[in-house]
Amino acid sequence: MIDLYTWGTPNGRKAAIALEEMELAYNVHPINIGKDEQFQPHFLKISPNNRIPAMIDQDNGQSVFESGAILIYLAEKTGKFYASSGPAKWSTLEWLMWQMGGQGPMFGQAHHFLKFNPGKAPYAEERYYNETKRLYGVLDRRLAEVEYVAGDYSIADMAIFPWCARFEWQQVNLSEYKNVTRWYNVIADRPAVQRGYKVPDDTQEIPRP
Numbered sequence: 001m002i003d004l005y006t007w008g009t010p011n012g013r014k015a016a017i018a019l020e021e022m023e024l025a026y027n028v029h030p031i032n033i034g035k036d037e038q039f040q041p042h043f044l045k046i047s048p049n050n051r052i053p054a055m056i057d058q059d060n061g062q063s064v065f066e067s068g069a070i071l072i073y074l075a076e077k078t079g080k081f082y083a084s085s086g087p088a089k090w091s092t093l094e095w096l097m098w099q100m101g102g103q104g105p106m107f108g109q110a111h112h113f114l115k116f117n118p119g120k121a122p123y124a125e126e127r128y129y130n131e132t133k134r135l136y137g138v139l140d141r142r143l144a145e146v147e148y149v150a151g152d153y154s155i156a157d158m159a160i161f162p163w164c165a166r167f168e169w170q171q172v173n174l175s176e177y178k179n180v181t182r183w184y185n186v187i188a189d190r191p192a193v194q195r196g197y198k199v200p201d202d203t204q205e206i207p208r209p
């Protein structure tokens with residue numbers, strides 16, 4: 001049994017989607033970051049950087065924070081969606097790291113400036129909008145060559161998808177990226193993704209381009 005500490009954000013959804021895809025039993029503990037619940041002492045014990053998601057595996061007491069580490073942990077636990085060796089493993093890690101080090105942080109800044117603080121910092125808006133579009137271009141070119149970012153559907157897709165689902169916040173017309181749109185709609189159709197997207201708020205629907 002996994003205890004998942006999360007909220008309805010792209011990073012939180014990565015973990016919930018993985019738990020659903022891997023058919024693992026889990027309890028949801030909502031951490032409302034709008035009410036600063038991420039600073040509660042019990043949460044900081046498992047997530048010292050005061051960020052969701054975090055988890056505890058009740059089977060062995062292991063706690064894990066950072067969404068990329070959680071995805072790798074769950075994939076290794078179940079043997080699903082992450083090749084254990086060879087080119088497929090490295091492809092998955094490459095695209096997972098691309099998400100963790102590039103797409104997530106840059107799209108997050110685009111949300112901060114374009115959606116939540118428009119007009120305050122035109123240079124930052126332009127910089128993160130352009131960087132967001134550049135990253136969509138990189139993803140689109142990759143998806144012209146392969147069905148999923150690492151070949152087969154993997155934890156890398158589970159990491160990238162929820163950030164693309166905020167395309168409206170980024171003021172991006174997803175349809176301009178036809179390979180991303182094809183990939184996005186296929187993933188959005190997966191029942192496990194639809195269930196994970198609604199954790200912890202079951203009114204949330206996946207936006208469609």
Ligand SMILES: N[C@@H](CCC(=O)N[C@@H](CS)C(=O)NCC(=O)O)C(=O)O
Pocket residue numbers: 009010011012033038050051052053065066067068
């Ligand atoms: N690198 C971290 C980032 C996690 C993160 O930024 N989580 C946000 C929500 S998407 C959060 O908890 N924010 C609360 C805060 O900034 O205090 C991961 O991938 O888990």
